Each structure stands twice: as structure tokens, then as C-alpha cells.
Amino acid sequence: MSKTNITIIGGGACGISAFVELFLQLRIAGFHKSISITIIEENKEVGKGLAFGTSQPGHILNTQADLMGIHVDEPEHFSDWLIENESQVGSEVVDNQGQQEAFATRRLYGDYLKSQFEHYLQLAEKEGMQVSVIHAEADRISNLKSGFKIHLADGKSHQSDFVLLAPGTPIANNYAELETHSTYFASPWPSAPLLKKIPKDAQVGILGSSLSAIDALMTLEDNGYTGKITCYSLDGLLPRVQPDDQPMPERKYITLRNLHEIQRTKLRRPTVKDMLRLFMKEVEDLEGEKIDWKATARTGKDAATLLKADIALAKKGGDALTNIPYSLRYDSTQMWKWLEESEKLKFKKWLGGLWGINRHCMPLVNAKRIAQLFSDDRLSIIPNLASVDFDKKSKSFKLTYGKEQLANEKYLINATGPASAVKMMKSELIQNLAKDELIEPDPVGGIRINPDTMQVTVDGKSTSGFYAVGHITNGMLLDVNAVWFNVQMIGKLCRHLTSEIIGKPA
Incomplete structure (x- = not known):
């Protein structure tokens, strides 16, 4: 007898939290041996994706530790983990080290995610649940008569009875025309391309002045860059x-x-x-x-x-x-x-x-570092950005702002933040889902879902067996960039999905 398969697309914080909660609910209900869970994650390590795979010490979580636990109804689990693993924490925690309200680096949080996944993977297998990880990129989903077919970028495919979209925070494609130029960086993450291609003493332009721009600034500062940096944005406002x-x-x-x-x-x-x-x-x-x-x-x-x-x-x-x-x-x-x-x-x-x-x-620790950049006359913030073009003659980027004022930058980092609208998401999977009408863009942002069950909805009807969580739900839900909030939504999702499997409320 074949097992019912649940496939989670994405092995970041949301994907890991969903896997753990599904295992727990199904194990407690006694249905775990008849279920298999597949996680599709394109990175080599589960838990070490774009957000938390960073190696930069200045990339700090913007939420205190006691709200970052991935277990439903245990938001303080991460802060407890920090205390239990104090020997490996060291300088990875800033502001109130060892306390519940600490702020940790994102790379340490990636270690936490990886440790939770490995622990519950071993536990699930010990208890008789089949769990597998496919390290590949999902680029399309077909809706079958019963279940789904997930097409992978390597040409292979995988069939599943239930699909949970947890692709993380999508990079924006708002300057796609610039991506052919080697000195343009479509995102501050991962940091390796920036560090490899931008000279230490270079003048650098950053598009944006929000939290993503702060990450770009910290990457440059953490690695000894000495040149001047200019942030260009619409409103010129830094986070408070x-x-x-x-x-x-x-x-x-x-x-x-x-x-x-x-x-x-x-x-x-x-x-x-x-x-x-x-x-x-x-x-x-x-x-x-x-x-x-x-x-x-x-x-x-x-x-x-x-x-x-x-x-x-x-x-x-x-x-x-x-x-x-x-x-x-x-x-x-x-x-x-x-x-x-x-x-x-x-x-x-x-x-x-x-x-x-x-x-x-x-976080206050990063604010102080940015203030020092201002004091050293190495940072400028320019508002009212109007356009960005590449000038072939000078081989630099021409930025227009204010009243037709111009600036030129040889190195340009796009740190405008994650895409809100589906059409602006740099994801082949999301674009194909929209093209195939398996998802419906919400005018406010992201895709339409049933917020009570987290099922994907099209034309006002929930798609059976198809769920979504995280940033791609940003229009219908508000705090989708907060782990604690997504974990709460995952609790709803898993209760509904489990009830669909066992035929009664979980």
C-alpha cells in the first residue's frame, strides 16, 4: 500500500517548522507510518537558505530571540536553545547576551534551524515515518486528477498528494534589465559575489535604505571596505x-x-x-x-x-x-x-x-555602526530616486534623482527588499504557477489564500491539498516577514492538513 505523500517546497524556517509540526501531529494521531514527507530544497543544507545561510556577523535578526522559536506555541524555544548551547554562541549574540530578549546573528539562527531539522528527521525515521530530502529547484507544478506533479529544474519530477509552498522570501526582479552587467548585484544575499567582485576601496551604490540595505552595509563593513557608500531610495528613510x-x-x-x-x-x-x-x-x-x-x-x-x-x-x-x-x-x-x-x-x-x-x-548595535559611517563621511542617503540605467560609454550605472540630478556608480547593489507583487518575484516556480493559474495574485501583494486554513485559493475557491505560507501570502496577511507569525500560521495549516488526512480535527 502506497503512503500518502506531503511535499514541502522550501527548507527554510517555514519549511522546517511545517515539517516538525506535521510529524508531531501525525505521530500523536498515530498516522505517521502511513505518511511520507518530502522536502524540496535547492541548497545543499536544509535551514541554510538565502536568509539564514549568511556567514556575515553583521547580519543580525531584527526580532529578539524569544520570538524566533520554530515550534508552534513555543516562541521562546530559540532563546532557550541559545542558553542551552551557550558554549557555541560566543559573539553571535548581541545586546543582552544570554538573556531571553537577545538579538542573534542570522548565521547562528541558521545553525538552530539545521539542528532542529536534523533532530526531528532522526526522530521521525526512528518512529517509522518516511522522510526524504530532494536537493533540487522546483520550477513548475501540475495539478493531477488526484494530487500534484512537481517538476524539477534537473528534468526529474515528483508526485505528491499534498503540496505546501514555503519558498521563503523572493528576490525582486525590479531591475532585471541590469542583471547582465557584472558589477550589478541583484540582492545583498548571498554576500560572496559582492566580496569577490567589489574592490575594498571602491565607491559603492546601494538601491534602497531599508533593512535589506542595512544588510548590504554590514556586509561591506564586516569585510573591511573603506570606500564611500551611497544609498539611493524613494523616500530616503532608514529604519528606526x-x-x-x-x-x-x-x-x-x-x-x-x-x-x-x-x-x-x-x-x-x-x-x-x-x-x-x-x-x-x-x-x-x-x-x-x-x-x-x-x-x-x-x-x-x-x-x-x-x-x-x-x-x-x-x-x-x-x-x-x-x-x-x-x-x-x-x-x-x-x-x-x-x-x-x-x-x-x-x-x-x-x-x-x-x-x-x-x-x-x-537593532541598536547596527544603528551605532551606521552612525559611525555617517561620522566618518563614508555614507550618504539620497532620496527621490527616479531611474537607473547602464551607460555603456562609461561602463557605469546612471542614477537620476530629485530634480533631474544625476549620479554615477560603477558598483551597484539592489537592496530594495523582497518583492511584494507576484509579477515582481524572481522565481521561476512562482511565475509558472501564475501562468498556469494554479495561484491567483492578490492586488495588495502575494497570492490569494484562505487565511483560516492557509489553502491556496483561485477564483474564490480553495485548492484541495495545496497550501502556502510565508512571504508569498503578504497581501492577505501582514506580518509575513516575522518567524513567530509564520509559525502561528503553520499551526493552522498543519491542523487543517492533518484533519484532511485522518478525517477528523487534529
């Missing part, structure tokens, strides 16, 4: 700075209760204006005074001056504009789900950038 011990204010106004009250009393969904009004009221209540909101605008202000002020604020525990979004992390997805699609698009247009820099801050 996260305190070592960030407060979680008890909110009075921007709450699920108040937003639900709008629904039951006004018989409509809340709007972005409703949420913004409540947020502003919350900030003023926490600060204890009326706020000059125009004065809080950051665009057009000197990035170095803003960073210096943000570092000082972070040392004192931050301000309401960072601490309130931080305190919303467990409620923000439900709030997002309540918004109409048109309101989500308004939010991204009006407030997306501000939400990003205040909700997803940089």
Missing part, C-alpha cells in the same frame, strides 16, 4: 532603532475591541482613517501631550541627524511611534483582515513606508 528592551504599552484606543465596536455599531468594516485616528489618539495618550503631527514627518530631513536622535531615543526605551506598532504585533493581522481590499491599498500607499520603518526597526 529598536531599544534593547522595547516596552509593550497597554493600549486604550487602537484595540481590537474598539475596531469591532465600529463594525457592530456602524455596520461596516473599519477604515484606514478609523485606524489612523485611533493610533494618533493612542500616541498622544502615551506621550501625555498633543502632538504636532506635521513635525513628525521624516521625509526631506537629514538621515544622519534622524539616526542620531533615534539612537538616543532607543537608549531610553524608544518612543510611542515605535513602541505602539511593536505592541500591535499580535493584533495587527486581525486588524488587517478586517480592512476592505481598497482600504489595504490605501494603507500601503499612504502609510506603508511609515509603518515599515517604525514597526520593523534595526
Whole structure:
């Protein structure tokens, strides 16, 4: 009798978490011996993908350790692992070493992921579950009468009854026309091409000024680069700075209760204006005074001056504009789900950038290093980027910004961050799935899913046996770049998938 197969495409944090949770649920239900799990991962090591396969010490997790556990309902598992493995941690933990709220390097987190996968792989095999890893790239999926056929880039294929898409964070193809040039780098990761091709004393241009750009800066700094660096972005805004011990204010106004009250009393969904009004009221209540909101605008202000002020604020525990979004992390997805699609698009247009820099801050240790780059006159931030072209005559990149101002860079790193829209995702698998109509792009970003089951949906109908988790669900869910959130969604997904197999709720 053939075993029911579950295939997980992607062996990063989401893929490993899903594998572990599926094994546990199926083992507890007593169905594990009739199930096989296949993990398709293109990298040589499971757990060491683009995000966590980095070798750079300056690539630091932007979330504290006690929220990074990959086990459902045990978010503190990673911080416990750090304490249990203190001998191998060393300088890989910064800010409050050995404490639950520590920030760790991403390469150490990759070690954690690998250790969890290896442990549960051995345990699953010991308990009689068949688990296999295919080290190849999946580039297409066919929907069969019963199950799926997964086509691999090496020409082989694999059939499965259930498929879980966990491809990680996709690189953006927003400057695809530049990729033929050897001095252009489509992503800060992996860092090896940058270190191999960019001279130590070269002037370097970076597209973007968000967390991805911070990674690019840290790569150059960690490896002794001495040249000047310029970041070009639309708004010229750096992420704000996260305190070592960030407060979680008890909110009075921007709450699920108040937003639900709008629904039951006004018989409509809340709007972005409703949420913004409540947020502003919350900030003023926490600060204890009326706020000059125009004065809080950051665009057009000197990035170095803003960073210096943000570092000082972070040392004192931050301000309401960072601490309130931080305190919303467990409620923000439900709030997002309540918004109409048109309101989500308004939010991204009006407030997306501000939400990003205040909700997803940089660790204090990296902020201090960037401040030093400003002090040494080695870093500049230029806003209002308009276009990027390659000039064949000078063999350099021509960047237009502001009022038709020009700059030239010989070396250019694209650090604009992960792609939100499906059409901008540099993934043959995702593009083929869209072309074959096995996924449906969401206008807000990512693909459409059923957020209650994490099943892929097309034309409003869930596709049986086909699931997705992580960044590719970014339009329908909000915090998809947070491991703790994805792990919660994986819990939903695995409960539904297990119930489909055993015929009753898991």
C-alpha cells in the first residue's frame, strides 16, 4: 500500500517548522507510518537558505530571540536553545547576551534551524515515518486528477498528494534589465559575489535604505571596505532603532475591541482613517501631550541627524511611534483582515513606508555602526530616486534623482527588499504557477489564500491539498516577514492538513 505523500517546497524556517509540526501531529494521531514527507530544497543544507545561510556577523535578526522559536506555541524555544548551547554562541549574540530578549546573528539562527531539522528527521525515521530530502529547484507544478506533479529544474519530477509552498522570501526582479552587467548585484544575499567582485576601496551604490540595505552595509563593513557608500531610495528613510528592551504599552484606543465596536455599531468594516485616528489618539495618550503631527514627518530631513536622535531615543526605551506598532504585533493581522481590499491599498500607499520603518526597526548595535559611517563621511542617503540605467560609454550605472540630478556608480547593489507583487518575484516556480493559474495574485501583494486554513485559493475557491505560507501570502496577511507569525500560521495549516488526512480535527 502506497503512503500518502506531503511535499514541502522550501527548507527554510517555514519549511522546517511545517515539517516538525506535521510529524508531531501525525505521530500523536498515530498516522505517521502511513505518511511520507518530502522536502524540496535547492541548497545543499536544509535551514541554510538565502536568509539564514549568511556567514556575515553583521547580519543580525531584527526580532529578539524569544520570538524566533520554530515550534508552534513555543516562541521562546530559540532563546532557550541559545542558553542551552551557550558554549557555541560566543559573539553571535548581541545586546543582552544570554538573556531571553537577545538579538542573534542570522548565521547562528541558521545553525538552530539545521539542528532542529536534523533532530526531528532522526526522530521521525526512528518512529517509522518516511522522510526524504530532494536537493533540487522546483520550477513548475501540475495539478493531477488526484494530487500534484512537481517538476524539477534537473528534468526529474515528483508526485505528491499534498503540496505546501514555503519558498521563503523572493528576490525582486525590479531591475532585471541590469542583471547582465557584472558589477550589478541583484540582492545583498548571498554576500560572496559582492566580496569577490567589489574592490575594498571602491565607491559603492546601494538601491534602497531599508533593512535589506542595512544588510548590504554590514556586509561591506564586516569585510573591511573603506570606500564611500551611497544609498539611493524613494523616500530616503532608514529604519528606526529598536531599544534593547522595547516596552509593550497597554493600549486604550487602537484595540481590537474598539475596531469591532465600529463594525457592530456602524455596520461596516473599519477604515484606514478609523485606524489612523485611533493610533494618533493612542500616541498622544502615551506621550501625555498633543502632538504636532506635521513635525513628525521624516521625509526631506537629514538621515544622519534622524539616526542620531533615534539612537538616543532607543537608549531610553524608544518612543510611542515605535513602541505602539511593536505592541500591535499580535493584533495587527486581525486588524488587517478586517480592512476592505481598497482600504489595504490605501494603507500601503499612504502609510506603508511609515509603518515599515517604525514597526520593523534595526537593532541598536547596527544603528551605532551606521552612525559611525555617517561620522566618518563614508555614507550618504539620497532620496527621490527616479531611474537607473547602464551607460555603456562609461561602463557605469546612471542614477537620476530629485530634480533631474544625476549620479554615477560603477558598483551597484539592489537592496530594495523582497518583492511584494507576484509579477515582481524572481522565481521561476512562482511565475509558472501564475501562468498556469494554479495561484491567483492578490492586488495588495502575494497570492490569494484562505487565511483560516492557509489553502491556496483561485477564483474564490480553495485548492484541495495545496497550501502556502510565508512571504508569498503578504497581501492577505501582514506580518509575513516575522518567524513567530509564520509559525502561528503553520499551526493552522498543519491542523487543517492533518484533519484532511485522518478525517477528523487534529
